Amino acid sequence: MILTVTLNTALDITYHVPALTPHACHRVGEVRERPGGKGLNVARVLAALGHETVVTGFAGGATGAVLRDLLAPLAPHDALLPIAGTTRRTLAVVDDASGDTTQLNEPGPTVSPEEWAAFLSSYGSLLRDADAVALCGSLPPGIHVGAYAELVRRARAADVPVLLDTSGEPLRRGIAARPDLVKPNADELAQLTGSREPLRATRDARRRGAHTVVASLGADGVLAATPDGVWQASPPASVKGNPTGAGDSAVAGLLSGLVEQLPWPDRLSRAVALSAATVLAPAAGEFDAEAYEDLLPRIAVTERAAAA
Amino acid sequence: MILTVTLNTALDITYHVPALTPHACHRVGEVRERPGGKGLNVARVLAALGHETVVTGFAGGATGAVLRDLLAPLAPHDALLPIAGTTRRTLAVVDDASGDTTQLNEPGPTVSPEEWAAFLSSYGSLLRDADAVALCGSLPPGIHVGAYAELVRRARAADVPVLLDTSGEPLRRGIAARPDLVKPNADELAQLTGSREPLRATRDARRRGAHTVVASLGADGVLAATPDGVWQASPPASVKGNPTGAGDSAVAGLLSGLVEQLPWPDRLSRAVALSAATVLAPAAGEFDAEAYEDLLPRIAVTERAAAA
Structure with missing residues (x-):
């Protein structure tokens, strides 16, 4: 099975309003x-691709209970641990006229x-049955900034391939623990390396400890x-829609390709096609299966240069 | 005891953000x-004034459970009935820089x-022990528009004085059932009568069936x-702050004055002082007890004309 870790799970709430006007009163x-947090999104896409997946992390309070109720009928297996605090909500307010979204994220417990x-302790047990593990998203308050580094080291000690998808100092520390894969977006990569030149920044990130760095560059693909070379993979055309969850779908593509031992170009094609199919889907964080099948053979993968 | 009815209770959530920017992402x-809905606010103020109060209406789902948990340690007695649907949330997003609030209200269950x-059936039992009853706020979906008229008639049949505080068609129908008191604000009064001239509109509303109409006119008082005459009661100066709950505090003032059989000028002074002390309180919907004691003797009450 594939394990995904979401330490800061969230109950994702979406409101539809005709238009959001500051300081006015709105009827929603x-x-x-829906159950949210990056690792839960990754697990749902993995399950849709046919992989047995287990989600772990924390859930607590009334929102945690709602999250687990909503998760129960879905394919990923729930191995979330209870906490005394209350799971955060994230609120997306969608303007029905423009389709634009205003996001309000509560702090975690x-x-x-x-x-x-x-x-x-639970993570150690779950790793014994895992073919790969993804560590996803922000750290809630109370968890030390080196937590992902610790989880990377434990995965490596258990010989389980580990992907890290986070940002800021937790990414900086986690990458030094030598994860198999990191998937920063352009902003996260720039924050980590100080460079906005993708090739330079991606190579710099590799030198910091990750075996492989896959930078997600929005409409430009990845x-x-x-270790085998540098590739760029791009969708056939810019896709329009809601980018929420596109990065999580890319993580699912990379992780499934890893456990299926696909060659790198195939893993990258899958990540880009899933990401684009997520932007195209009407519901945020879901992917459009038909669009995915259509896009997959049309992803352009080019070798850029030898690895640094 | 005093009974308050809130058919469309709400879990009131407040977010603080530096500034609300449409289409941006915000960390809250x-x-x-807090437990919300007009009748719950009225009951909290009545309890603070020393009256035994009972709240009834509906609560359901995860948000209903949170609402009841938050209500349990407070003074009003919980006689809410369970429903299969989920109690709505209301979200107030406060800009910390300006203090302005953006309101997002979910539809009710x-x-x-x-x-x-x-x-x-439960309402009939509760009326037997009630000295007065307040019917407050909007009707949730599924409840017929004449519901308040029905509740007014049942209160009158039980010889319990009844105050109605709602708007639109439920107010129009409810007022025809001859409640003892209605407390529209300027907008609700204009919607009911077609007039924005307060004296004319207030008298018109009386002719529609209410024994007494107390129009709340914001900074101008009430x-x-x-039946005994027409009075205007005004605060000593315009008060600045958050007007959320000011109308509910006025209802509590009127209702407490009714059961204490105070003369009309004293009831109106209390309503206006409580309302202003609510605007002044730092927490939305609470009232500042010290400000209330200070304001109460300084409310100007003037007789306007004989009742029409």
């Missing part, structure tokens, strides 16, 4: 709720040292610096 | 939750005919058309 037309210790 | 600094029948 439609309310949707504080995780106690005892809860973190319980997680580490740039991958791997 | 602070999240607060649909109430089934069986749930409404169960409410009517204008009351009663």
Whole structure:
């Protein structure tokens, strides 16, 4: 099975309003709720691709209970641990006229040292059955900034390939623990390396410890610096839609390609096609299966240069 | 005891952000939750004034459970009925820089005919011990537009004084059932009568069936058309702050004055002082007890003319 870790899960709420006007009163037309957090999104795409997946991390309070209720009928297996704090909500307010979204993200619950210790113990057990593990998203308050580095080291000690998808200092520390794969976007890469030149920044990120760096560059697809070479993979044309979850779908593509031992160009094609098919899907964070099948053979993969 | 009815209760959530920018992503600094809906606000103020109060209406789903948990340690007694649907959330997003608030209100849950029948039965029992009853706020989906008229008639049949605080068609129908008191604001009054001239509109509203009409006019205080005369009651100066809940505090003032059998000028002074003390309080919907004591003797009450 593939394990995904979401330490800061969220109940994703979407409101539809005719138009969001600051300092006015709005009647919300439609309310949707879904289990959220990057690792949960990755797991749903992996399950849709036919992989057995397990999600772990934390869930607590009334919103945590709603999240688990909504997760129960879905394919990923729930191995979330209870916490005393309350799982955060993220609110997306969609203007129905323009389709534009305003995002409001609550802070996560504080995780106690005892809860973190319980997680580490559970994580060790789950790794024994894992073919790969993805560590996804932000750290909630209370968890030390080197937490992902610790989880990377434990995965490597258990001989389980590990992908890290986070940002800021947790990424900087995590990458130094030598994960198999990191998937920063352009902003995260620039923050890590100080460079906005994708090839230079991707190679720099590799030198910091990641075996492979796959930079997601929005409409330009992905740039991958791997031990076997450097590739760029691009969608046939710019796709219009809601980019929410596109990066998570790319992670699912990379992770599924890894456990299926596909060659790098095939893994990258899958990541880019899934990402574009997620932008095209009407529901945020889902992917359009038909668009994916259509896009997959049309992704252009070019070798850029030998790996640094 | 005093009974307040809130058919469309809400979990009131407040987010603080530095500034709300449409189509941007915001980290919420602070999240607060409180039990909401007009009748619950009225009951909290009545309890603070020393009256035994009971709240009824509906609560359901995960948000209903949170609402009841938050209500449990407060003074009003919880006689809410469970429903299959989920209690709505109302979200106030406060710009910390300007103090301005953007409001997003979810639609209420649909109430089934069986749930409404169960409410009517419970309401009848509660009326037996009630010295007065307030019917507050909007009707959730599924409840017929004449519902408040029905609740007014049942209160009158039980010889319990009844105050109605709602708007639109439910107010229009409810007022025809001859409640003891209605408390429209300027907009609700204009919608009901077609007139924006307060004295004319207030008298018109009385002719529609209410024994007394107390119009809340914001900074101008209240204008009351009663069987004993017409009075205007005004605060000493315009007060600045958050007007959320000011109308509910006025209702609590009127209702407490009614059961204490105060003369009209004293009831109106109390309503205006509580309302202004609510605008001045730092937390939305609470009232500043010290400001209330200070304001109460300084409310100017003038007789306007004989009742029409």
